[in-house]
Structures are given as structure tokens and as C-alpha cells.
Amino acid sequence: MESSMVAYSCSSTPLSRGSEPQLMSRPSLASPARIPSITSRQSAKASSIYGESLRTWPKSVARRMVSARKASRSISTLVTKCELGDSLEEFLAKSTNNKNLSRLLVCMGEAIRTIAFKVRTASCGATSCINTFGDEQLAVDLIANKLLFESLRYSHFCKYACSEENPEPEDMGGPVEGGFSVAFDPLDGSSIVDTNFTVGTIFGVWPGDKLTGVTGRDQVAAAMGIYGPRTTYVLALKDAPGTHEFLLMDEGKWQHVKDTTEIGEGKLFSPGNLRATFDNPEYEKLINYYVSEKYTLRYTGGMVPDVNQIIVKEKGIFTNVISPTSKAKLRLLFEVAPLGMLVEKAGGYSSDGKQSVLDKVISFVDERTQVAYGSKNEIIRFEETLYGSSRLNVPVGATLKA
Numbered sequence: 001m002e003s004s005m006v007a008y009s010c011s012s013t014p015l016s017r018g019s020e021p022q023l024m025s026r027p028s029l030a031s032p033a034r035i036p037s038i039t040s041r042q043s044a045k046a047s048s049i050y051g052e053s054l055r056t057w058p059k060s061v062a063r064r065m066v067s068a069r070k071a072s073r074s075i076s077t078l079v080t081k082c083e084l085g086d087s088l089e090e091f092l093a094k095s096t097n098n099k100n101l102s103r104l105l106v107c108m109g110e111a112i113r114t115i116a117f118k119v120r121t122a123s124c125g126a127t128s129c130i131n132t133f134g135d136e137q138l139a140v141d142l143i144a145n146k147l148l149f150e151s152l153r154y155s156h157f158c159k160y161a162c163s164e165e166n167p168e169p170e171d172m173g174g175p176v177e178g179g180f181s182v183a184f185d186p187l188d189g190s191s192i193v194d195t196n197f198t199v200g201t202i203f204g205v206w207p208g209d210k211l212t213g214v215t216g217r218d219q220v221a222a223a224m225g226i227y228g229p230r231t232t233y234v235l236a237l238k239d240a241p242g243t244h245e246f247l248l249m250d251e252g253k254w255q256h257v258k259d260t261t262e263i264g265e266g267k268l269f270s271p272g273n274l275r276a277t278f279d280n281p282e283y284e285k286l287i288n289y290y291v292s293e294k295y296t297l298r299y300t301g302g303m304v305p306d307v308n309q310i311i312v313k314e315k316g317i318f319t320n321v322i323s324p325t326s327k328a329k330l331r332l333l334f335e336v337a338p339l340g341m342l343v344e345k346a347g348g349y350s351s352d353g354k355q356s357v358l359d360k361v362i363s364f365v366d367e368r369t370q371v372a373y374g375s376k377n378e379i380i381r382f383e384e385t386l387y388g389s390s391r392l393n394v395p396v397g398a399t400l401k402a
Contacts, residue, residue: 088233088246088254095240100157100178101220104205108182109233109246109254111151112201112225115144115186116248119193119227140193141165144186144201158182159209164334167365169211176209180220183211183365185334189302198228200304204338212365216337216358224304224342232257234308236345243311243346258312263348263375266315267295270306273320273329280323286385303330307339307373311346317374319382321353328368332360336371349379353386 082094088109092102122140145165152158153172160169160181169181184203193199205221206214223235231248242261246254269290277284290297298316300306310316322328330336340350340357350357351372360369372382376392383390 107155116231198305201225222338222341260346268316276323276326317378
């Protein structure tokens with residue numbers, strides 16, 4: 001029997017020795033050099049994480065994986081166009097030369113795949129836990145939170161990570177140089193899981209070891225996992241155009257099914273925090289405009305599906321506005337900035353009323369803000385109605401800041 005060395009895959013399907021791997025992405029990143037697959041002739045030893053498994057690959061396979069990664073570093077430019085139908089690994093190989101980032105995004109994709117199963121089967125009952133922000137934690141929240149931390153740790157390229165459930169950055173063991181820090185909301189909308197509404201995971205990826213003193217525009221990637229009738233993984237990369245949707249197929253692979261590069265105009269609105277209309281007359285005026293103009297109301301109470309529909313339908317607006325008695329609830333680091341990157345890379349705009357949410361400095365992890373996402377004209381209307389003018393209404397020839 002050949003000796004083994006550790007070369008982790010971020011799969012969540014337990015394997016017994018000598019069994020065929022199933023429902024998993026490849027253990028290392030797709031690259032121009034072919035990475036060998038594991039067959040039943042090559043053993044894969046299971047290593048347990050929270051009832052799931054990471055794999056310990058045979059030494060010969062691990063050695064070839066390392067060689068393939070080294071070979072890929074010599075490629076300085078991307079010459080292949082991403083195509084619908086590509087796997088997640090194929091898409092990343094074509095979209096970025098940063099193999100460390102690709103590895104991290106593949107691992108997060110594996111966590112999202114596992115969370116999708118857990119959401120369908122886990123308890124929705126409340127635990128006795130209250131997180132640092134005073135929110136009641138549900139059992140399914142804690143499962144998602146643990147799986148995401150584990151996936152980041154085993155990506156080997158995450159330096160620090162924090163979540164809404166664990167807001168203090170935790171050292172994941174990755175490097176500062178060439179590594180990343182990740183902030184995530186493990187299960188946005190978990191309170192509506194028991195009603196079988198769509199919920200999701202949100203995360204943003206920043207280079208190095210900083211998660212405060214940075215802006216959303218500093219992100220190198222952002223993504224959300226969406227758990228509904230379909231499970232999708234929607235991501236955007238700083239250096240690649242568009243926002244891209246991957247569908248979880250029956251065999252457990254992520255397949256590229258849509259790219260969005262333009263958010264057009266259309267009468268579709270998702271108005272959050274409507275209680276603010278009680279003492280925010282400008283917000284009330286905006287909502288009345290949508291109703292009088294016969295906009296279609298599409299609001300689920302879950303931020304992930306409500307923002308995702310703007311990207312998928314390529315039109316519409318999402319709003320969540322504050323008032324003197326209804327304070328901001330949405331967190332800039334964990335939710336607002338990552339979703340802002342997804343919307344703006346898709347060709348849309350974001351706003352806190354006066355500027356893009358991507359330009360707001362994240363001063364502390366619990367910083368909160370009001371927000372709107374949508375098409376250009378809808379964001380102009382949002383800013384003008386709430387504050388009398390819009391930064392997007394600029395003279396011809398002037399520089400427009402998203």
C-alpha cells in the first residue's frame with residue numbers, strides 16, 4: 001500500500017478507503033496543466049470534519065497536483081474566454097491567474113453545496129445561543145457557520161475570517177502575502193427557513209489580513225450561495241467582467257449557466273424596512289411612486305433572493321431605508337459590501353443615499369447602513385427622492401463614479 005500525504009480536497013462527501021469519490025469538485029484548482037483524477041485504484045483516506053470529510057490523497061497524486069500548480073504560475077495572461085457550460089474550476093482557470101483565490105472560491109463552493117443539503121434537512125428550532133449582536137441563533141445558522149469556517153481553514157489561503165455569528169476575526173492559518181481575509185453571513189434569512197422561503201450565504205474576500213479600514217471596492221471577490229428551488233453560486237471577481245451564476249447539478253458539480261453584465265430599466269421593486277415610511281416622508285414618497293407607477297412588487301423578506309432577482313432579471317431595485325425610529329440593520333462588512341460588488345459587477349449601481357456602498361470605509365465589523373441596489377435610473381430616483389440630488393446626474397463629459 002502506498003503511503004499517503006495530506007493534500008486536502010474541500011469535498012463534503014464521506015469516502016471509505018478504495019471507494020470512488022462522488023459529488024465533489026476536484027481537489028485542486030483547474031489549470032492548463034491536467035490534474036489527475038482519483039480512481040478506485042488509488043486510495044483516498046477520509047478525515048472527519050463536523051460529520052463530513054476532507055480527503056487525504058495518495059502521495060503520488062498529491063505530488064502531481066503540486067507540479068500542476070507550479071506549471072500554472074508561468075502563465076501570465078488569460079487567453080481563453082469563459083463560456084456558459086463551464087464548470088466552476090474551468091471558469092476560474094479562464095478568469096483569473098490567482099490560483100490561491102481560485103482555491104478559496106472552490107472550497108467555499110463546496111461549503112455552499114453542503115449547506116444546501118443541511119438547509120433541507122437540519123433543525124430550524126432555536127438554540128439557547130445569542131450571538132454578539134444580540135440576534136438569536138438557529139441550529140441551521142450554527143451548522144452553516146461551522147462549515148464555512150472549516151472550508152476557509154482547509155483552503156490554506158485564508159488568513160483571517162469572521163462572520164455575523166463570530167464577528168471577531170479568527171486566524172485561519174493562511175499567509176498574509178498571497179492570502180485573503182473573508183467576512184460572511186452564513187445564512188441570511190435563516191428565520192424564514194421553516195417557511196421554506198429562499199435563503200442564502202453571503203461573503204466578501206479581501207486581500208491580505210485586513211477586514212476593517214478597507215472599503216467594499218477593495219474586495220477581490222464576492223459571492224452568494226442561494227438555497228431555493230435551485231441551488232446556485234453567484235460570484236464576481238475584481239479583475240473579470242460580469243457577475244456569474246453557477247447551478248448545482250444533480251451530480252454535485254457547479255455549472256456556469258448565466259453571466260450578467262448589464263442591469264437595465266424595469267418596473268420591479270423590493271422595498272425593505274417599510275416601517276421606516278412611518279417617520280421618513282421621503283421614503284414614503286418613494287414607495288408611493290412605485291405603487292402609483294404600477295411597479296411589480298417582488299419582496300420575500302430575504303435579502304439574498306431579493307438582490308439576486310435584480311441580477312437574474314437584469315432590472316429592478318431593492319431598498320432598505322432608515323428613519324428616526326427605525327435604525328439600520330444591514331451590516332456593511334458581512335452583507336452590504338459583498339452584495340454591492342455583485343450588483344455593480346453585473347452592471348448595476350448601489351447607494352447609501354449619497355455614495356456607492358463600495359466607497360464606504362468599513363470602520364468596525366458591526367457598522368450598519370441603509371442601502372439601495374438597482375439600475376442607474378432607479379438609483380438616481382432613490383438618491384434624488386431621499387436627498388434632493390444624485391451624484392449620478394453629472395454633466396456630459398464629467399467623470400461618473402459608480
